[in-house]
Amino acid sequence: MSNFIAEWGNTIVNGLSDTLTMTIITLIITIIIGVPLGILLVETNANGMYPNATLHATLETIVNILRSLPFIILLFLILPITRLLVGTTIGIRGVILPLVVYCAPFLARLIESSILDVDPGIIEAYQSMGISNYKIISRVLLREARSGIIRGLTLATIGLIGATAMAGLVGAGGLGDIAYQYGFQRYQPDIMYTSIVILIVLVQIIQTIGNVVSRRLTK
Secondary structure, eight states, rough: OOOHHHHHHHHHHHHHHHHHHHHHHHHHHHHHHHHHHHHHHHTSSTTSSOOOOHHHHHHHHHHHHHHSSSSHHHHHHHHHHHHHHHHHHHHHHHHHHHHHHHHHHHHHHHHHHHHHHOOHHHHHHHHHOOOOHHIIIIIHHHTTHHHHHHHHHHHHHEEEEEEEHHGGGTTHHHHHHHHHIISSSSOOOOHHHHHHHHHHHHHHHHHHHHHHHHHHHHH
């Protein structure tokens, strides 16, 4: 064990750091895009506060197309766009855009589902009191849906970690890259299994935190 730590300790720590960096940066951008997109999907619907059939159909189509693409296909599909926008297709910089494009529509669907679970009677009650739609969305709707939103964020984060592992195929770094480069290509199963175990532990920690926060917000 001591020999393994001495040989691979720094590599694993750097890989974990890269994975966390990719996850955190992508998650922040995904929230900025995905949450408003989820709200738009609900409120531009025929039963929403701002019905707009054209906009809703457009958003639905875009989200459905992006959600239907596996990450590894999306990753290679938008390589020219990634190179054009950030100047590279490798490393952390080169994978953030594909990760966001992959995760934001997924989070938007989860946000949409959480908002749709809110009792319509609550919204109608506030509308009857003359409260503006903007205030209802920002102060009531999101508050009532917060438990589901946290569950959605938890699922999105876990999916994002899985995507960062696949991003190792294009040299993005992280634990996935370590597992692929050393475990698969160089036939060193010990480093591959170590990377996998760390990813599993990371996912379990995030899921546990998400469950605890969601339950507290429900109360």
